[in-house]
Amino acid sequence: IHPITAFNKTEVDRYFQNLVNVQKTYKFLPDRIYNVDETGISTVPKETSKRLGVKQFGIISSWxxxxxxxxxxxxxxxxxYIPPLFVFPRKRMSPYLQKNGPSGAIYTCTDNGWSNENVFSLWLKHFQNKV
Known part of the structure; x- marks a missing residue:
């Protein structure tokens, strides 16, 4: 179901009724119910343009x-929580990117820094190992 078309009162009510039914049937404890999500974090601060003398700082290209x-x-x-998985935009992983990261986190890379089928498969194995 496309997220935009699925977000209406009927579908939301149906989702929560199904959730109640599954919970009553299987009696999952709260520590067995997980929510997983992904988010993109910019590595470049928002554009600013502060002038100091003749130098200009904070100019960011669209790339x-x-x-x-x-x-x-x-x-x-x-x-x-399950330690996170980080996906960096690069061809090869660098140990430097793992320095001071969260304990138990895993790190990988793709050309654009986005998740894909392989990344999610890696994360799912990570999840299974942790729970």
Missing amino acids: ERRKNITVIAAFSASGN
Whole structure:
């Protein structure tokens, strides 16, 4: 179902009724119910143009503006979380990008920094290992 067409009162009500039915049938505990999502985080600050003398700082090209890191994360209804997966926009992974990252996180890369089928498969294996 396309997200825009699915977001109406009838579909939302149906979703939550199905959720109640599944919960009653299987009696999942809150620590077994997870929400997973991905988000893009810009590696370049928003454009600013501050002049100091004749130098101009903060000018960002449109190519730079599109550089995002994708983060896939999951949290349980009880507040537990799975360490995130980071997707960097590059050809090869660098150990430097993992420095000081969250404990247990995994790191990978794609040409554009977006997730894809292979990245999600990697994340799903990571999720299975953690739960």
